[in-house]
Amino acid sequence: MIFLDFSKEINLEKIPQKKEWQKNVVKFLKEWVSDSEIICTKTSGSTGLPKNIELTKKSMIQSAILTGEFLKLKAGDTALVCMPTQYIAGKMMLVRAWVWKLKLFCIEPTSNPLEKIDQKFTFSAMTPMQVRNSLGKINLIEKLLIGGGQVSYDLQTILKKYNTEIYESFGMTETISHIALKKISGNKNHYFQLMKGTKIRKNEKGCLCIKPSFLNEEVITHDIINLISDHEFEWLGRLDNVINSGGIKIFPEKVEKQLKSIIDLEFIISKKFDEILGNKVILIIEGNESSVLRNKIENFSFENKYEKPREIIYIKRFKRTPTGKIIRENKYN
Incomplete structure (x- = not known):
């Protein structure tokens, strides 16, 4: 485990780098504190060949601010990173920690991230598979984002009984992680709710077009949606499929x-x-x-x-x- 307190200055050279996942954490943090205004990352490749994308640090910071405001994060809160930091979900966990001065715990990404964890965290993000394998310990996390795949009906049914604030997220590398969240625990939402300042429309193919407040250009997706209102939508699937x-x-x-x-x-x-x-x-x-x-x-x-x-x-x-x-x-x- 790597512990990083972003309320203090961090010496990156003292972070362990024996394992590949540790090297990936340090590599990104070095890129983040460099003079470059751009971060290069790759798409996951689930909807086509992986491609390189350039994101501005300014946009990533604005995205992190919106997430923190929504979840009411504050300096000193604890967060757990258990997703690969060479992709956008993991990178944005590091950025949110930097922006909000969180106490961050990084562990090796596995399918069962909480297996050896006993402490509580304010905030984390996981894939549906990681969540399903961690059900016995989900209450250790106060606020949880689920991304990287759809959350099944049966998993939603299980999660609505937990005290943890759990949100299914919708987003992609091009939109710098999520642009909408759907609460699936407690008083759940039926549809994805847009993050503040994000505008959407449906094109002639029925696909979602997204204009986050922190991006200069509209992102045109292949995601088929039902447009419920100007701030919520239902995701149906991919046009390609x-x-x-x-x-x-x-x-x-x-x-x-x-x-x-x-x-x-x-x-x-x-x-x-x-x-x-x-x-x-x-x-x-x-x-x-x-x-x-x-x-x-x-x-x-x-x-x-x-x-x-x-x-x-x-x-x-x-x-x-x-x-x-x-x-x-x-x-x-």
């Missing part, structure tokens, strides 16, 4: 969110050519075939009957990005 089956549009992410309540294995919803439907919905599961699981899926009540997979395919392992996200491949035709 939409399946047109017999004239019905199926959003794989929406189907996956339902099925996560009965499937513990890694899986995705995809498509396969069908002479009658054009494309049929298929379910691809990482792991060994199971008749018990097949029966569960067969008897599952989908929100829409057209969402039910017409074929189940089992594979040994999905290809993944460096951050652990499944890379979707349409190679099942």
